[in-house]
Amino acid sequence: MKPLDILISGASIAGPAAALLLARQGHRVTVVERASALRDGGQTVDLRGAGRTVMTRLGLADAAGARLLQQRGIATVDADGKRRSALPVEAFGGNGIVSTHEILRGDLAAVLVEPLPTTVEFLWNDTVVSLDEHRDRVDVTFENAPPRSCDLVVGADGLGSAVRRAAFGDDAAHLRPIGLRYAWFTAQIDAELDGWYLLHAARGGRVVSARPSRTGTEVKASLAVRGVDPVPLVDRESQWRMLEREFADVGWVAPQLLDRMRTAPDWAYADLAQVRMERFVTGRIALVGDAGYCPTPLTGLGTTLALVGAYVLAGELGRSDGDVAGALAGYQEVMRPFVATAGQLPPGGVAGYAPRSRAAVALSRFSYWSMNRWPMRPLLTAQFAKADGIDLPAYPAGPVSAAAPGRVRE
Ligand SMILES: Cc1cc2nc3c(=O)[nH]c(=O)nc-3n(C[C@H](O)[C@H](O)[C@H](O)COP(=O)(O)OP(=O)(O)OC[C@H]3O[C@@H](n4cnc5c(N)ncnc54)[C@H](O)[C@@H]3O)c2cc1C
Structure with a gap:
């Protein structure tokens, strides 16, 4: 196959994974990224199931292993910070809500x-x-760079993908909002996490969480609220005011986080949504990761999907003999069932994560308490097994041959 000119939009997880595999095949790869440099830090994500297998096949398991965070598990706390339930990292064979392989997205x-x-x-x-x-x-045009022509364009630019909008049209047709306003940022707080991811669900669909980061003094914090009107994604002041209003009477570390959020070094906010598309490829354009099939952070499977998607896309192209459209059709076919399963929200869905009424909060507490017992254990076992819900093809490694030019299947 003649080396192809490939443009990848997005330099987070799906984009660099695809870039690495495609460059190893000998293609000429360009990555366009909206940020001014590789974004450091960010949220904690995990390597599980098939995602972990992809890292091993990439030869990067040790490099990732060296940057894993030391976490002891997840625990719920009440408004006074008293622990109510805990699920240690060893539960579910190391593949529970907090797994043995937690890493910062930027790392x-x-x-x-x-x-x-x-x-x-x-x-x-x-x-x-x-x-x-x-x-x-x-043919591609950019905001700044001169236009260029490519053999393949890969949209790995996340939930708000520019490639998805340009190639597949209006976001409204593809985004399925789950009604959760979600802010996450890094903060210093006066509360000892002791290695635990701590979470407090207050009445009214409000959830505060803090989990350990790289150093003992900083935490990865989040404030999530259900059932309030959307706030513009670019308007931080409105986001902060909405959170100050909604969390004004919430206990535990909420007051500290409200105090620190305005000066956070890495403030991020989203109206969480799933991306649901019948087809995430068209001709010579493919979407990978959150851009094509964002499952929301509630599933804990977005990183797995991003890594597996990049691996399958590159693998199908590698064995396509230059038939780009055929390779993308193969990518869609291999990924489709995995996307359908891994994209489903876990038991309880948004209501389970952010309960509103007193009774719902009590039920949520019971659910966390019984995670490792009946009736939740079998449900969660099935949820965590989804990370392995794809039979990963063993694609040939190495460079493509310099034979036939790229072509589109008729
Ligand atoms: C708070 C939080 C917690 C999470 N926890 C987990 C977890 O525990 N486990 C898990 O598996 N997943 C988790 N996720 C989900 C996970 O982070 C995503 O599924 C994963 O990062 C998807 O990778 P991606 O490369 O497809 O997209 P992203 O990581 O979203 O990256 C998209 C990239 O594209 C860039 N970009 C955006 N727009 C443009 C544009 N127009 N042009 C060029 N570049 C652009 C962005 O700057 C970014 O670098 C969590 C997410 C959040 C927000």
Whole structure:
């Protein structure tokens, strides 16, 4: 196969994983990223099931292993910070809510970017503006860089994907909001986590959490609330005011977090949504990871999907003999069942995570308490097994041959 010109939008998890695999096949890869550099830190994600297998096949299991966070498990606390229930990291064979392989999103991105060959070009501070698809190429325009033609465009640019909008149309057709406003950021707080991911669910669908980070003094915090009107994604002041209003009477570390959120170094906010698409490929354009099938953080499977998606996309292209559209059709077919299963919310869904009434809070407490007992244990066993819900094809490794030019299947 002739080496292809491939543009990847997004440099987080799916993008760099795809870039690494495609560059190893000998393709000319460019990555366009809206941020000005690789984004450091970020939320805690986990490597589980097939996602862990992909890291091993990439030869990066040890590099990721060296950056894992030491976490002891998840525990719920009441408004006074008193522990109510706990699920240690060893539960469910190390694949529970907090797994044995927790890592900061930015550290995982760095693990994937560090081995990239220097031939991979990065366009920082930029974004795809338009995509014009032809039989033998895609013409791309950017906000800053000059236009160029590519053999394949990969949208790995997350929930708000620019590639998805340009190639598949209006977001409203593909986003399924789950009604949870979710803020996450890094903060210093006066509360001892002792290695535990602590979570407090208050009446009214409000959830406060704090989990250990790289150092003992900083925590990865989140404030989530259900049932309030959406706030503009670019308007931080409105987000902060909404959270101050909604969490004003919530206990535990909520007052500290409200106090620190405005000065957080890495404030992030989203109206959580699933991405649901019948097809996440078209001709010479493919979506990978959250851009094509975001399951929401509630599933704990977004990273697995992103890594597996990148692996399958590159694998199908590697054995396609230059038939780009055929490779993308293969990618869609292999991923579809896995996306359908892993994309489902866990038992209880949003209401289980952020209960509203007094009775619902009590039920949620019971659910956490019984996670490792009947009736929750079998439900959660099935939930965590989803990470292994794909028979990963063993694609040939190594460079493509310099034979036939890229072509679209008629
Ligand atoms: C608070 C929180 C907790 C989570 N916890 C877990 C967990 O425990 N386990 C788990 O598996 N998953 C978890 N997730 C989900 C996980 O982070 C995502 O599923 C995963 O990061 C998806 O990777 P991605 O590369 O597809 O997209 P993203 O990580 O969203 O990356 C998209 C990249 O594209 C860039 N970008 C965006 N728009 C553009 C544009 N227009 N042009 C160019 N670049 C652009 C972004 O800057 C970013 O670098 C969590 C998510 C959140 C928010």
